[in-house]
Amino acid sequence: MFSTAADVCDWLAERRAINDYRVKEVPLDQLDGWRIRDNGDIGHRTGRFYTVTGLEVTGADRPVGSWQQPIIDQPEIGILGIVVKRFNGAPHCLLQAKMEPGNVNMLQLSPTVQATRSNYTRAHGGKPVPYLDYFLAPRRDSVLFDALQSEQGAWFLAKRNRNMIVEVTGDVPVLPDFCWVRMDDLGELLRIDNLVNMDTRTVLSGAASLRQVSGEAAQRPRHTVAELLSWFTEAKARSSMKRRRIPLAEVSGWAHEHGMIKHHQDRHFAVLGLEVLASNREVTGWSQPMIAPRGYGVVAFLSKRVRGTPHLLIQARMEAGAFDAIEMAPTVQCIPDNYRDLPAGQRPHFLDEVLSAPESRIRFDCVHSEEGGRFYHAQNRYMLVELPEDAPEPDLPENFVWMTPRQLMGFVRYGNHLNVEARSLVACLGLSADSPALQGRSVA
Secondary structure, X not given: XXXXXXXXXXXXXXXXXXXXXXXXXXXXXXXXXXXEOOOOOEEEOOXXXXXXXXXXXXXXXXXXXXXXXXXXXXXXXXXXEEEEEEEOOEEEEEEEEEEOOOOOOOEEEEOOEEEOHHHHOOOOOOOOOOOHHHHOOOOOOEEEEEEEEEOOOOOEOOOEEEEEEEEOOOOOOOOOOEEEEEHHHHXXXXXXXXXXXXXXXXXXXXXXXXXXXXXXXXXXXXXXXXXXXXXXXXXXXXXXXXXXXXXXXXXXXXXXXXXXXXXOOOOOEEEEEEEEEEOOOOOOEEEEEEEEEOOOEEEEEEEXXXXXXXXXXXXXXXXXXOOOOEEEEOOEEEOHHHHOOOOHHHOOOOHHHHHOOOHHHEXXXXXXXOOOOOEOOOEEEEEEXXXXXXXXXXXXXXXXXEEOHHHHHHHHOOOOOEOHHHHHHHHHHHOOOOOOOOOOOOOO
């Protein structure tokens, strides 16, 4: 148990020094345990874990309405769970120093349990997943949060994981790569680049949703929850996007060359192979294909006080692989380099407003890694940019709406509403004690 956020950082550095981690890029056709099938798909010899396949998209509400791409198909539902226990009345989270091959710094703070079904049923033949029993029924502990939540819809096909927070009262043995972190310290840790991994952030968005927002009686939302649900339902009903899984070998605009799969303009992302060594994982060595984005992403909320009440600008965003096609997303979510040659009218809405914001208007700014088990060196710059209260309101496209932080956090409790990027920002802002957008107290 640590008394400061600095202690947590020192402990992570110590765990990194104690263990042996190595990652080496190798050609896709040389991955141990994986094979390239006759149709070009890349799958594991057991038929478990995941497959890299192809996807065809048509009728999308995007500047480019139709395209084909590689995508990860991992239909099983994994568990992302955090054990919470009170010490001297203060809630603490049991977090793990977990190595993921895609992390830029190898080791980041992970949930108590972060495991696919293939992993926790030990399809890899390795050691059991610690603390798994806290998240499997039957259980005697108190479940504070439990929801099926989506993963990255641009790179996963209809992927969801079970996000859980379980509060315990009995003794919990603490293994060497685990530690108790005060809930009140998480806001500070979430302001440190590449420290808290994506899986922890998505679960912590559930903790943020459980908080009581200060000044609730003074809230004056522009729209009721019923109106917001109608807006969201209408956006989903309006979508004409269709998707079809196709063999990877038939995906146009992409080529398998030099041991990887790349876009013909070297944009978006590549699919590459890795050999991995991690001395403290359930299996100490393995190989796998991964998605490697080309460039840094920007994920940002625009915020503005409307009638004295903070509001966030939310978009109903279509993603090729999203379970229900449309989810609530941040104001801006893209890799800017993909749009560098396009005129302003074809760039993502509000991207230029975010990138040109003066430092005095940036309320949160931190670089975080995405899921390091599937994505190689995928990083996004997470931001909150506040518009002046007296600034004229921007004209909103029909898929954008203003909602209060409290309203947004309410939707976190339900699956397929907020996408994973929005949930990451909710965690970053909702657990920061000094956040001007999301405020409250610790889990009750």
